[in-house]
Amino acid sequence: MNRRLSFSASVAALVTSFWLATAYSGLPPIESVEDAVKFESSLFIPTGKFWDRPTGVPGAPGQLIRSEPAENYRIPHGASATRLLYWSNDLYERPTVASAVLIKPAGTAPKGGFPLVVWAHGTMGVGQMCGASNSVDVGYNVMPLLTQGFAVLAVDYAGLATEGGHGYMNKIVNATDVINAVPAAQKAVTGVTRRWVAIGHSQGGQAVWGVAEQQASLRDPHYLAAVALAPAVGGAALIESNANQPGALFYPVYIARAIKQQFPNFDIDTILTPEAAARYDDLVNKGCYFYAQAAFAQVKPGSVLKKDWTSQPYVSDFFAINQVGNKSSSGPLLVAIGKTDAATPPAVIESQAEKACAAGNSLVLRSYPGDHVEMLQTSLADVTAWIKDRFAGKVVTGACTY
Template sequence: MRVMGKSRIVLIAALVALGAVPHATANAQPAGQVVAVESLPAAATAPDSARAERLIYRSTTANDEPTTTSAAVYFPAGEAPEGGWPVIAWAHGTVGLGDECAYSIAGPAAVDRDWAYLGTWLNQGYAIVAADYAGLGGPGEHPYLNGVAEAHNVVDAVRAATAQYPSLSNKWVAVGQSQGAGAAVTTARYATEFGGPTLDYRGGVATGIPAYIEDAIQLLGPALPPVPLSSHLTAYVLYILSGLRTTYPTLDIDSFLTDTGRTWLTRAQSTCIGPLGEDLATTKPTLASFFTRPLADIPHLHTLLTGYMGLPESGYNRPLFLAQGLEDTDVITPQTLRYAATLKANAQPLTFHTYPTDHNGTVNASLTDSIPFVRSLFA
């Protein structure tokens, strides 16, 4: 019998209630503990993978609460080298907030881009562990752009996969794009601390980095110019509001929203990025129409936002590769350039490249430089 997502969690809870699973055992599972192994649907299976499975494992969500989440694991062709396949921990871009949007269920939102990118890494001889992030395909809501929670999910996915599959090495790097770039950068900062002595973290790669988004989010409110943004940018704002509501329930985010804002936020919590973007492109709501009062009414808002989604500016103990498209309008490119300059000024181990590409184009364009960078990390 194959059970996926929240259905599996309901089943486990029912077994606990019936006494089939002892309460102490169910509650004491450590982060990275494998709960189940499942087959992947075709939509979530990388075409270049020789074998692929879905792991259900224990991890952490907002406010360090324990949870159960999932990841896709892709294996390259051939026999594993001595010591096992080195691991790429893939932190994916925005797919949405609904369970059916999870990477290990629906696959990537940018199918051609991601499969080409992951296929390149597989063909280079790396296994890939792609965490879904807490709340996607599992219990609870997804705390979108909560960097520390996502870092726990990525590290725990690697811990679960390397424990489950003897053919995987404990040597790994974090690689991410867009939302996943923020997750990969935060993972890079905390990988050694979160991973402990059983994992050998080597470095990180991130493209399309959402740096200093908190500077823009603090300006949200009814006084914004009544001009529609691109549908994707509006969707990102809705996802961030949902993430704030999940991470900080006492803020009462709904009290800042109009009926229009609450309606769109409810829709965003169950709709994947593609359909939500299409709805927003048709309706063209303005951000100003979402708010009854400014988010700046929240005391110490910028400090709160920085703790929630801000990217670490120091503390990296392994090499970090950042790549940014100069025509990227999905993130704030000048802020990404500012972030790279800040890391350099703070003497962090940064390699930084720019490309004449947009948000999607940078992913594969950067491979010319990121492949030798990652190869050197495992040398």
């Protein structure tokens, strides 16, 4: 059967912000990788010299490399955007280069600056071309946060926009990039608070959960809290579910890429079927989220992973390193669930939240109407109010609340 990818649904899944989904809904569906390439060429700014790794001795994590005002983003009139490049670390504490964009709302900043939220996006792709800072819409969900009066620091994660390869779904690396973006941004731009809150969705939800865990030892006095929206924290069970779900069949290939990035000796052919492995290079090098959906439009659910994939070398190591909920974290953590979310099922997230509660962490778990994408809209008012309470110094009562 020829499975047509609904253009409006696909855009909603990535771009998310309600007005953008509506704006794109009148366009024809993406039916081929050629259509996807054409559409993504309108979404992404080609990477250029700004994102190049500097020569010489690497700087300390969080050190600003360079910044520049950016005018090629679709942001509200009067808002300002600053693109920045900074030093970060990989899993083995080797220097990496990461990038981000800081957007300030229009108007005069309040006393002390606009409250700073650090946005960690969900899956946009795994190739260098798929960063938020080289996306004309700065990825997705940035504008709704901006309209709430926040300055939004949208993080790419190293290897998106920059060279070196993206550590997809690597909790420690992605969280490190989020944390190191903050001092770099505050060096580059004035008019934002030193205090900050991390907020992320899906892959980014896992990342900011990792931020909360790292802060247990880092203890940044300016870090206030984290918000994990529909976090992708299900490990192997989540990927198994994706492998049998139309529209999500490319995620196992992305995970194969993630394991390979973390463990170079890993062989993708040990877990991917020949049909899925044949698309591996294209998914990494030729496109982003929409390309991946189009590339797997004709693939049968259940035909991308080998039956014994979880027993292969490095697989269990990858998921063990990237598990959440089994460590102490710092500050309050709001975990938000979409009640009808099939991509990150509520039961999976609840299980991880229970582990975090058992470890004595301060966690608030709330459910909202909608699926993986819709919950971003239905949770927005409540989530932003919760964040503003943290900036106001209000205390979250109870070690773990549901």
